[in-house]
Amino acid sequence: MSSVAYLRSRVSRIPVVALAGAVLIAVAVSLLLIQIGPSAWALELGDSDNFMRLAEVRDWLGGQSWWDIRQHRVDPPHGLYTHWSRLADLPLAAAIVALRPFVPGIGERLALVVVPLLLLVPALLLQSAIATGLGGRLAGLAALGLGALATPMLVQFVPGRIDHHGLQIVLVLAAVAALVHWPGARGGAGAAVASAVSLTVGLETAPYLAVIAGYVALDWAWHGDDQNAASTVRGYGIALAVAVPALFAATVPIADWALAKGDAIGRGHVAVAVVGGVALAVLPQLWLGRDARLVAVAALGVVLAGLVLKLFPELILAPYAMVGPLLARLWMGHIVEMRSVFADAATSPMAALGRVWFVAVAAVAAVILARRGGRKLLVAFLAVTALGLGCWEMRALGLATAVAVPPAGAALAALWHRRAAGGSLMPFIIGLVVIGHLPLIVLSAGASAPAVNRGLPCNTPSALAPLAVLPRGVVLAPIDMGGSLLALTPHSVVATPIHRDVHGNMLAYTILRAPPSAEPPPGIDYIGYCPADGETRILAADAPRGLLAALIAGRVPPWLTPVGSGPFRTWRVTASR
Structure with a gap:
């Protein structure tokens, strides 16, 4: 057999859905590489956080301690003690170290291009895996297609986007996928570890992690007689109680363990994770009835809330309260991504509607799918949370869109299956238009204002x-x-x-x-x-x-x-x- 014939025979054995998925991922990565790659290669990184991350990684690779996350060239001689985590530095730093011996002189630039794209691949695969668990292989393929076109999410993975938001998307999706695909202790532990890593990287995902924790606890309270539910909450509790303090100890200097921090992982987050995790690990051993389980979960929530209010109030304070009124008015108040969609709608209603359209439709689809119970209920909770957070602050739309993709894919697959069972094609076509990204493109294009030339940018x-x-x-x-x-x-x-x-x-x-x-x-x-x-x-x-x-x-x-x-x-x- 010739090599060409052998290759054809091997390709013919690959499932069509898997092959189509691989093509979608390759197309998404290639388009981003072609469109944005040259700018990243030229160190035109756009967002200031990307430059800050690059400076931090350079300092670390240049000899600054793992434990020292201070920017010594900021506000000298004081320096700036940042709230960022070394875990978020690892992907870029590892890529630079790995590439330097093979491409001397250009390893850093190459890492800036490839690291975000390498994170995009697991993000798309995890979305597909979650959708597959919700609605089968066709749902997984639909989620791949929607994810490959999800602009608010993709901007977090373009070449040069080396801030931690892409990593956070991957971690939240990993936590959900673990619960959707791994029953019992394995899924609970996987979700807890991914949640712990995400919490250590940054607190932006805390609302999603709280929803996941609440779902695991309530699912056990309602279905505690099911061995899988008991094993899941037990595995989740043990892993959470171990992983959060372990990662805290591995990334925070001992001298800072007692500091009250509300904008980065601190003593309060560790205490809540340990107390809550141990309680979730112990409660399934008590053989309680459903009513008693519901009361126990509610009591645990009250205990944790009291713990925060009494001992760790920094956890519920506004993380930007330290900025002060002057900086809030002249600086933070003008950062577009920190505005709410409602504030944006006052000046550009069409654009605001376009930004949240996909997340809103996906949330509705997720709620409809949740009527079937199971892990679909978790995805519905997360989709509704995503819609709320995306409307509250526009910079949250990247993760919100990522969370919305799996239920949207499952909804499209359900409409197709209904058509395949003898129904009309029209509902699927309407669903494809409504659930797809076409409304976002049309609304955004219709609301776009003419460009104003204010001069050359200076961050190059x-x-x-x-x-x-x-x-x-x-x-x-x-x-x-x-x-x-x-x-x-x-x-x-x-x-x-x-x-x-x-x-x-x-x-x-x-x-x-x-x-x-x-x-x-x-x-x-x-x-x-x-x-x-x-x-x-x-x-x-x-x-x-x-x-x-x-x-x-x-x-x-x-x-x-x-x-x-x-x-x-x-x-x-x-x-x-």
Whole structure:
């Protein structure tokens, strides 16, 4: 047999659904690689969090301790103690270390391109696996197709998107898939471990993890006579009580264990996980009836709530409360992704509807599917949660869309099966249009505003090259430039787009908004701004007599000398300090 004939014979044995799924994944990855790959290769990473992650990984690979997650080049000499986790640094750092020996000099750039795409593959496969568990292989294939077109989710996996959001999507989907596909202790333990890793990476997924924990507990309370339900809650409880403190100990320095933290995993999260996990592991041993089980779960919820309110109130405080009213008004209040869909609807109703359409329709489909019981009920709870979170804050739409894909795929498969059983084709066609992403595309296109050219962006290597070659110093610039300045230049910065950098951000805003003084601010070597940034216009409009507005108008204090060239306007502080 020739090699070609042998290959054809092997391919012919691959199930059509699996082959179609592989093609869909390959197409999604290839399109993202072609469209976004060149920008990532050129270190044009767009979002400031990507630059911050790159700077953090470089520092770690450059010798900074695993336990030291401080950005020492931020707000010197204080530095910035970030709320980020080393676990989120692992994918990029591992790829860089693995690639360097084979492609010297370009390993980092190659890692920036491939790491997000490598995370996309398990995300799509997990969506397909969950949908398959809900509605069979056709549902899994439909979920692959929907996932490959789900723009709000895909933007978290484009080349250069090295922040932790893509990893969080994979972890939440892994927790759900474990419960859907693995009955008993194995599924419970798998869901708990994935939840523990997700909690350690960041707290954005906490509402989903709470829904998963609540479902596991209530499923046992209602079906506790079923051995699988008892085994699931037991496995979940044991794994949660072990994994959360283990990961906490592995990523948080001992000196910080007692700190009260509401924006990263802290003592309170560990206490709740251990108490709740141990209770869930012990309760199935008591052989309680259904009513007693329901009472026990409710009592556990009250105990955990009391534990939080009495000992760990930081868990329910607003994570951005430390920012303060000035930064909230001038900076965070203008971050588009942190706005609610309802606020966005006031100015662009069609675009707002387009953003949540898919998640809303998928939530309705999930609730309808949940009438059949089983793990479909869990997926319905999560889909409704996803809709609420996506409407509350637009940056949550990436994960919300990812969670919505499996029930949407299962709904399409159900409509097709109804047609195959002799029904009309029209319901399937209508469902394909309504559930598919066409409404999002149409509504978004109809609401798009004409582009406004406000100048060249400054967060690129070419834009910051003139500054990068100057002697190292401290740069004072608006907040949103902080990440790219750290990653693309050797300089230190005062302000960064991290909510914990309150001192540095307030210092930067105080200087930029105050009238130019006769003497330069101490500890600053360079002052700059980007004309194209919205933050620049906001600050100048808010303080028309301030230093930033003066620089824009050409009224330069005598202690500043222009340096470099390009879109990022830069001055060197020349007067003696």
